[in-house]
Amino acid sequence: MSMSRFRSGQRGVAATLALWLAFGASLAIWVVAQRAVDYRRDTWPEAYPLLFLPSGQYLKVSSLGFRVLLADVIYLWSIQYYGYHRTEEGRNYLWHIYDVITELDPHFIDAYLVGGLVMANDMADPGLAIELLEKGMEHNPDDWILPLDAGFYAYLELGQPERAAAYFDRAAAIPNAPPQIARLHAHMYEQAGDLEQSLQFWIEIYEGAEDERVESIAWQHIYDLRVTLDLQFLEAAVGRFQTEQGRTPSSLRDLVDAGYLSGRPVNPNGSPYVYNPITGQVTDPEAGQRRAAQ
Amino acid sequence: MKDALVAIATHTFKEAIRDRILVLFVVFAVLLMAFSTILSWLTVGSELKIVTDIGLAALTFFGMLVAVFIGITLVHKEVEKRTIYAVLAKPVPRWLFLLGKYLGLMLTLAVVLGLMAIFYLALVTWKGGTFPTHLLPAIWLTYLEVSVITSVAILFSCFTTPMLAAVFTLGTFLLGHLSWGLRELSAELTGAASWLAIGIYYLLPNLETFNVRPQVVHDLALPRGYLLESFIYAAAYTIGMLLLAVILFRRRDLK
Numbered sequence: 033m034s035m036s037r038f039r040s041g042q043r044g045v046a047a048t049l050a051l052w053l054a055f056g057a058s059l060a061i062w063v064v065a066q067r068a069v070d071y072r073r074d075t076w077p078e079a080y081p082l083l084f085l086p087s088g089q090y091l092k093v094s095s096l097g098f099r100v101l102l103a104d105v106i107y108l109w110s111i112q113y114y115g116y117h118r119t120e121e122g123r124n125y126l127w128h129i130y131d132v133i134t135e136l137d138p139h140f141i142d143a144y145l146v147g148g149l150v151m152a153n154d155m156a157d158p159g160l161a162i163e164l165l166e167k168g169m170e171h172n173p174d175d176w177i178l179p180l181d182a183g184f185y186a187y188l189e190l191g192q193p194e195r196a197a198a199y200f201d202r203a204a205a206i207p208n209a210p211p212q213i214a215r216l217h218a219h220m221y222e223q224a225g226d227l228e229q230s231l232q233f234w235i236e237i238y239e240g241a242e243d244e245r246v247e248s249i250a251w252q253h254i255y256d257l258r259v260t261l262d263l264q265f266l267e268a269a270v271g272r273f274q275t276e277q278g279r280t281p282s283s284l285r286d287l288v289d290a291g292y293l294s295g296r297p298v299n300p301n302g303s304p305y306v307y308n309p310i311t312g313q314v315t316d317p318e319a320g321q322r323r324a325a326q
Numbered sequence: 327m328k329d330a331l332v333a334i335a336t337h338t339f340k341e342a343i344r345d346r347i348l349v350l351f352v353v354f355a356v357l358l359m360a361f362s363t364i365l366s367w368l369t370v371g372s373e374l375k376i377v378t379d380i381g382l383a384a385l386t387f388f389g390m391l392v393a394v395f396i397g398i399t400l401v402h403k404e405v406e407k408r409t410i411y412a413v414l415a416k417p418v419p420r421w422l423f424l425l426g427k428y429l430g431l432m433l434t435l436a437v438v439l440g441l442m443a444i445f446y447l448a449l450v451t452w453k454g455g456t457f458p459t460h461l462l463p464a465i466w467l468t469y470l471e472v473s474v475i476t477s478v479a480i481l482f483s484c485f486t487t488p489m490l491a492a493v494f495t496l497g498t499f500l501l502g503h504l505s506w507g508l509r510e511l512s513a514e515l516t517g518a519a520s521w522l523a524i525g526i527y528y529l530l531p532n533l534e535t536f537n538v539r540p541q542v543v544h545d546l547a548l549p550r551g552y553l554l555e556s557f558i559y560a561a562a563y564t565i566g567m568l569l570l571a572v573i574l575f576r577r578r579d580l581k
Binding site: 047048051052054055058059061062063065066068069070072073075105108109 | 504507509528534535549556558562563566569570572
């Protein structure tokens with residue numbers, strides 16, 4: 033009796049083990065299949081993920097009361113998408129995507145700000161960024177960061193100081209707006225397009241930020257301005273090296289060894305800049321990624 | 327053993343098909359599809375697209391609801407009505423019982439989705455003038471998606487109450503459509519956090535695998551091998567979930 037119970041117990045353990053092994057095998061197969069499917073989807077034409085996004089008005093009706101949640105999901109997806117797809121197809125759908133998000137949730141300030149950043153910096157279309165921010169101002173007249181951001185793009189990217197002044201006036205008139213805005217306005221005309229001054233301005237906004245959103249958007253601007261300045265400096269150093277040494281540097285290390293740079297150049301996140309010895313261009317390895325405030 | 331499997335599957339099918347909730351879901355799906363033709367009058371152009379989009383969404387949504395609400399009660403009902411004792415008293419192993427239940431439910435879903443798909447295809451043919459063969463892969467993948475959801479529902483129904491199983495399965499459905507974010511996240515992270523994100527990504531069902539609606543609606547070709555790979559994924563995932571269900575169900579005390 034006890035022997036048969038022992039044997040049946042052994043059979044039970046063996047069966048459980050076999051089931052777990054079979055589960056492990058099916059897990060391995062589904063991971064491999066998932067990787068194959070992911071590969072196919074990753075290599076689909078760029079337009080594929082963008083084709084199925086109907087208008088915001090239509091989504092508002094069909095989201096069955098979950099339109100704010102839907103806005104969040106599309107927003108999350110858009111950030112990932114534009115992190116990796118800075119292409120012509122992406123540019124064509126850029127307005128549509130952020131228009132849909134802000135149609136679903138007109139008070140989604142981050143969507144206006146981040147959409148503006150993608151449009152102005154990643155897709156080099158500051159005019160479109162200002163258009164999106166204008167939409168944000170219409171729905172959120174009490175938020176000073178929207179006109180401030182629009183003014184910043186007009187000032188730095190479009191070189192339109194009068195237009196920028198109008199936005200800065202608007203931002204400064206909103207209660208709780210930081211006093212730096214009025215100062216920026218005062219010095220704007222003599223410093224139009226000055227990256228260093230703009231960087232200094234955003235650092236002050238960042239340091240005085242009272243909420244996470246302002247801190248985050250200020251950090252994005254600090255990051256982009258810092259990288260632009262660094263890249264200008266590095267490419268000038270590469271140019272000087274070529275002229276004086278009569279050859280192209282094989283790496284950024286050459287510039288350090290020859291005394292053109294004091295150390296290995298890194299971006300504001302601490303990642304080293306990438307140098308291409310064939311083209312002589314220096315790039316930021318994290319370009320296009322939206323970053324958390326430091 | 328084969329006879330027992332067929333008997334359990336047939337019994338499950340007969341029982342499920344008589345469920346009133348099933349009829350309700352099918353009627354709602356058909357009404358929604360019919361309503362899409364009215365909604366399409368509100369648009370300028372794209373009328374066929376709206377009918378096609380809503381129909382495919384209705385197929386997926388109601389197919390999922392059928393899978394969840396019938397899947398979660400399968401085991402529980404048998405235990406509650408004590409019919410399971412009569413079945414397990416015969417030489418029927420527990421794994422066979424679960425497999426029979428699953429196959430019966432898949433047959434039910436095939437009939438339900440088939441009926442909805444016939445209505446849908448007829449509607450699109452009537453609206454567009456030609457039979458939309460390009461939509462067939464999306465319908466097939468919807469069936470694969472609900473087969474995965476069913477296996478998850480059965481897994482949860484093996485160790486918890488129908489209410490909790492419904493919540494878990496619906497949660498898995500939502501997570502399954504959002505899990506792509508974990509893959510993107512793992513690319514942004516480094517070290518253990520990145521491994522953890524990718525690990526969870528592979529453990530959750532990636533239901534976006536079965537979402538080719540954006541492509542088929544625009545009559546775009548799917549990559550070669552896509553249907554086969556997604557079928558292998560669905561089959562392996564389903565088998566995995568059923569094996570886990572069997573492991574848990576074998577240990578369950580039914581006294």
